[in-house]
Amino acid sequence: MWFLVPAFAILLVFFVLPTLFNFVYAFTDWSGFKSEINPVGFDNFVDLASSGTLFSALRITVVYAALVAVFQNVFGFALAVLLERDTRLNRVARVFFLIPVLMSALAVGYLFQALLKPDGSVNQLISAVARQPFDHGWLADNTWTIVVVALIHSWKWMGLSMLIYLAGLKTIPEDVMEAARIDGASRWRTFWAVRSPLLAPAVTFNVATALLGSMNGFDIVQATTGGGPARTTEILNIFIYRTFGQGLFAQATTMSLVLFLLVALMAFPVIHLLRKREEIL
């Protein structure tokens, strides 16, 4: 029993207390401008709700999270299916797709930022292939940049999804597959009617982690666009970071409380829904 104490102590100091303070400071006027901290009731929430920036940041955060959840799972699933057989080539390929997961997110962000610049390597390659000048600003488009950034985020984490889907595919019992074959099911039919449903736990885990990971995203967006162009990629954490940096600590805390509630509100129904699918197993 006592061996749990160090772990709980760390959890208390670095998670429970900050979360509690999130609730406390959101109702104060804590700032970098003065030493006193006074309670202000719901002022911060009212201000935030009336400014409109919060809702735009929330909307962008949800869009970003949804895009990442879709891309990361599609890529991860496709990779898992493609690399399922244990050949030597597949093993090497799996390692390569797992490398981005281990890389620093900031490094990934800066790498793509350099690649996608108007005079970056991607455009140079396109110009060389198309034999005409091409200088599209991949990270300068007010509509599509968020998709590009979500793709980068998904690229970084798709290796992890792949790994979990692979594990899921490997645990499908051979006798079930054999039964399907004996019943004369085609490979396509087997795939959709037998293997996919049996992957439900992997889907639950992957969708939930991708969704929650990207809602709390910061590093990749900060490194690639910093929230631009024209704040179309300003997810809530970037907004919080900017507000905190201005010395408006209480307002930043209020926002992170809102993010905490949003993540909780989205996570529980999504996980519940996905869990429901698993009940057929």
Next chain:
Amino acid sequence: MKRWTSTVAVAAALTLGLAACSDPTADGPADTTVSWPDPTGRLDGVALTIWAAQNSNTVPQKVIEGFRAATGATVEVVTIPDPYEQGIQTKVATGDKPDLAFWQPTASMLTAINAKGNLQPLTDAPWLPSMAPQLRDITGLLDGTRYAALVTSPAVEGVYYNREVFAAHGVTAPPRNFDEMVALARQLKAKGVTPFYEMGADRWATQWWVQVQLADAAKSGLWERINTGQEKFTDPTVLGAIRKYRALIDEGLFNADIRTATFDDQGTALLDGKAAMVVQVNSFFGQLQAKADTATLDKKIGFFPISPSGNVGTFIPDQSNALVAFATGDTKREAAARQLLAYWMGPGYQDFLADRNTVSLQTAVPDPAGVPQALRDVHAALPASVGSMQAQAVANPDLFLNLADMIAGTTTPEQVAKATQDQFTQLAKAAGAPGF
């Protein structure tokens, strides 16, 4: 019984945690009488820390060498990554303080770091009598108390131009006011030259265009009125300047890639003569110095201040111009920090200027040979210039960010003004400014 003990234990742990997490900056120095040690007195075994940004971390090098030789103290420069100000505010909010730090010496930024609670007052600093009189109190003060030491000439917003482009198109003298500059831009555009170059992607310079247009209004008390809520960003003065900026962009007087151009592109464009003029501050010239030598810069690059009524500059001291000393609670180190400043601005000043190749702020200390002409012109514009928003407003809203949104095409000038005013109100309220 067991349950009761564990409840008490949890409650005690939480209380302890709560106490540990309260604001560590709660107590500040109250008294403002300051003693100044002899600049070259021995300080063996004392180690000081200076926080600096990526663009200011080499500034103190020469001073540190000289200070160590004279006093025996060691000084370590710690680079805080950009965005520098946010990093420092966050660190200070959690109780982490250096002995000294580079800091924008304006009232709004001194407020933002809670100077009264966190910084040492620098009252009666020994170098003040030798400062050029018109620069002595230009900045570094908050509510009448001095908190920052100005070490280099504060930045001025104005126009950097390519002399060769001007000469090639028969322009012999720089424009004498804002309208003349716009007229010249139209002439240049008709001849196929890009008149102005702006960096929409790096965003921060967008605000200079609005601020130089406000120079005359600033002289007649615009910021005092905004500080007290009598005037707003949404009123005709500021909104008009934003609209004018937008109109000039729409007219095509700026580079075609204004939305994606960066700070670095801007420097290259002006130096290569791809654009005629850039409205910028000193750090832009710093970038040019990294790209070309003094002789080339003297030949190619000129500077003139601009405002609607004439050649009036707008000054904006930045983080690389000044230092603040923190109240760390360790009286010995606090005194050593003051001593370093006294050495910097006293016996070490000549060597410092020679090393940085920059203009002197002290009447008795001459400029080193080889300071580029444009920098001397910027410095000469300083006494007549007026304070920028950063220098005079009680809060510093993200005007640049809102303007960059406008350049990217997502907002109107009216929305820019409103967003800026809303944020200004929020910051002024947090800072406890009366009337908000």
